[in-house]
Ligand code: 2AM
């Protein structure tokens with residue numbers, strides 16, 4: 001395969017065109033009737049639009065880029081076992097609960113990798129209209145505005161996104177550890193869409209983000225944006241992220257990431273539980 005001939009600009013432009021088209025359907029859908037079901041639990045929602053939007057992208061990719069593989073949430077993609085070749089990570093609606101309940105703060109997230117290396121990322125915050133996008137090595141953007149390289153930051157002047165789940169009793173991390181981080185920030189936020197939270201970190205309007213449970217389609221695009229602006233992303237215990245697995249994630253400006261990681265490591269050394277793979 002002559003992977004060196006891949007035209008990433010073309011692919012990027014296609015994805016932007018497709019998210020805008022799919023976004024129009026989602027904007028219409030939030031105003032009308034949604035068919036809502038729950039999956040693994042009552043708070044794990046899926047709608048007709050999650051499925052329809054995923055199928056829209058899969059049809060587009062299969063037609064324009066046969067041979068590329070797709071990892072996507074609602075099950076219409078491929079059974080991908082390795083990061084060989086070109087891989088698309090597609091979340092048709094990231095923040096389905098927001099889509100259903102809040103009618104805003106949901107995104108389409110598309111991240112594309114070649115041999116495990118991030119190449120193109122597009123995160124479309126549909127209702128705000130903001131598109132975060134990049135071709136690796138050519139800068140990251142919000143709409144037409146180039147994003148700055150992130151500074152190092154420090155936790156005490158940081159705003160960090162943490163879902164309340166991880167501050168409460170849960171089986172993945174001792175909430176004491178997470179509270180220890182939260183107490184040392186300037187403030188915490190929770191937006192309910194991992195893709196948007198990652199895009200905000202890349203944009204520099206959030207300084208860090210922690211989650212104990214993200215799937216590859218949640219972070220695939222965001223990770224490319226973060227890398228492009230010089231942020232740091234690992235699992236919560238500092239291990240590298242695994243592209244084909246569910247991961248915990250600790251992400252932020254370099255200094256903020258280091259400080260948060262220190263609190264996690266001190267917690268582990270002190271016998272507090274953190275889900276390790
Ligand atoms: P979703 O809306 O695409 O399901 C909510 O805090 C964030 O976590 C959203 O980005 C949501 O994505 C994601 N999320 C919700 N449930 C999840 C699960 N079981 N595994 C991984 N990510 C999940």
Ligand code: CA
Nearest residue numbers: 044045073096
């Ligand atoms: Ca979901």
Ligand code: CA
Nearest residue numbers: 091094095218
């Ligand atoms: Ca998601």
Ligand code: CA
Nearest residue numbers: 073091093094
């Ligand atoms: Ca989703």
